[in-house]
Amino acid sequence: MPRERDGSWLVKVGLASCGIAAGGRKVYDAFLTQLRDGALDTELKQTGCLGMCYNEVLVEVLSPQKERTFYGRVTPDRVDRIINEHLVQGRPVTEWVIPPEEINSLLAKQKRIVLRNCGIIDPESIDDYLAAEGYKAIEKILSSMSPLEVIDEITNSGLRGRGGAGFPTGIKWGLARESPSRQKYIICNADEGDPGAFMDRSVLESDPHSIIEGMLIAGYAVGASEGYIYVRAEYPLAIKRLELALADARETGFIGENVLGYDFDFDIKIRQGAGAFVCGEETALLMSIEGRRGMPRFRPPFPAQSGLWGKPTTINNVETLANVAWIILHGASAYSVYGTEKSKGTKVFALAGTIAHGGLIEVPMGITLREIVFDIGGGTSTGLEFKAVQIGGPSGGVIPASLADTPVDYESVTKTGAIMGSGGLIVMDETSCMLDIAKFFLNFTQDESCGKCTFCRIGTLRMQEILKRITEGNGRGEDIEILEELAQNVKRASLCGLGQTAPNPVLTTLKYFRNEYEEHINEKKCRAKKCQALITYEIIPEKCPGCGLCAKYCPTGAISGEKKQPYVIDQEQCVRCGLCMNVCRLDAVSVH
Helix, strand or coil: CCCCCCCCEEEEEECCHHHHHCCHHHHHHHHHHHHCCCCCCEEEEEECCCCCHHHCCCEEEECCCCCEEEECCCCHHHHHHHHHHHHHCCCCCHHHECCHHHHHHHHCCCCCCCCCCCCCCCCCCHHHHHHCCCCHHHHHHHHHCCHHHHHHHHHHHCCECCCCCCCEHHHHHHHHHHCCCCCCEEEEEECCCCCCCCHHHHHHHHCHHHHHHHHHHHHHHHCCCEEEEEEECCCHHHHHHHHHHHHHHHHCCCCECCHHHCCCCEEEEEEEECCCHHHHCHHHHHHHHCCCCCCCCCCCCCCCCCCHHHCCEEEEEHHHHHHHHHHHHHCHHHHHCCECCCCECEEEEEEEECECCCEEEEEECCCEHHHHHHHHCCCECCCCCEEEEEECHHHCEEEEHHHCCCECCHHHHHHCCCCCCCCEEEEEECCCCHHHHHHHHHHHHHHHCCCCCHHHHHHHHHHHHHHHHHHCCCCCCCHHHHHHHHHHHHHHHCCCHHHHHCCHHHHHHHHHCHHHHHHHHHHCCCCCCCCHHHCCEEECCCCCCCCCHHHHHCCCCCEECCCCCCCEECCCCCCCCCHHHHHCCCCCEEEC
16 A cells, blocks of 8 residues: 555545546646645545546545545535535535445455556556555566566466456466567557446556556566557557656666666567557557558467567456566465456456446456346446346357356356456346347447458448348348358358457347347337337327427427427327437326
8 A cells, every 4th residue: 555644634536537537637626726725734646546437526535544535426616615624624524425335335345456556546656656565576576586486376376368368377478488589578458449348448547557567577477578568549548657657667677677686678668559449359469569450360370479570479468467466476376265266366347338336346256247236336227127238348248137146257158158358347227129239249340340351341241231120120030040140150260359259249149138139020129119210209198288398309390289288299200319208307208
């Protein structure tokens, strides 16, 4: 933990992207303005993401007696009262305080290893990182461990790659170590492109030095002298804080020549990706760093034998590397105590969708989906029935509520037809249409296909066309069988992981929600009322007072009537935009 000043107040404002988007900078500036005169012995600090994104802007107040109070959804106009009542008079403003029981329920089933410093330290301060046991792991291995001992420690911990495939990290490092070459590379894959995923971004913004230290340890273990962080350009704050962290680490001797005075050279550069989802695939990523078009290539040879510029290369994602220093410092056995027999440690998830407590969590492997959704996530934000989760992004799949007791580990999730993926977890209630979900993710992968493989390029397009036709009310009896056949062919014949897993959202929704496909095709019905071509809006005469508000907002003039008389909707002119339902304050508009 970072050192705090004795006898003084400490105010922390969350300034990761989630906090900034909610107005965090204005809140920070309001505190700064009022505390500038120094009349109060108070330190103001920025932090990263604590994980409670649904409560941003998040402000933590730490009293001289080390009592922690969290304020949620803070706005600049609340700052004055927090200062005058809490900091001056010692009385928290209770109506804005996040209830301790809410925080306890959120954190009780978590174990924060990757997120150990997130929301606690100032991500732009190397002193904060050092005070939180930062760079002690690299000191430990340089002074007392051989490269093989480091690899053995990582192997014994059971750490598997958190980028999605789950390949054992220690084995990957060992293969690179054995490859004969004077030049080797370490790459941090921070090309996070899954819709709804923000794990890597949050860690880079909140604790960049942990990634640098993880790369240093990996470099020492495999015999590499140079590293690259491949991060998408859409993450400007992450890039800024990485650049600051690298500059501070270089100035203090943690990277560069003769790290900490030992015979070990290692430097790190940042490469910004242009946002192509396929560049998350490691061979396409390598081509992008080399300045070529990011397209996957055949394997073998694998990157551990021939990677960047033909040299042995180890590629790990952000979450994997963030675990490394903790494992070295605390030991493999301390890490492997968490998780299951084959899936050790913890997993970071980005909770999104219709979830009450959306944000970032880190849980021991083996926890169930039900515990994540209800005990940590607080259930659905709408209060409607929980229907399913979409896990693993476009490469993942949909797991229904009936399988909510599935343990979250690589093997159990794979058995459902989905994959763990990098950690996006989208919660859906009964208003979600499973065909609409499948179509969304298939549209994404079709757009992001590099086009190299015929089955990925054309097969996903044909699947996309079928789903579009079904959701527009033109489905045919043979469509389900054709979708399944296409999906299996795309999985079997595609070159890289993007194409091989692109059909997963379709296959899992067909597996668990086949009845919805049949309803769309045979009954021209969307039970979730999401597919516009299959729904109608009607005004309930008994509830309509004839105010005319719906007619005023109707973009096509489909609604007509007289004042103080029930209005009606012309179904031929109605484009089913739903504006009438949104503006009606009396629930006089229904959808069927």
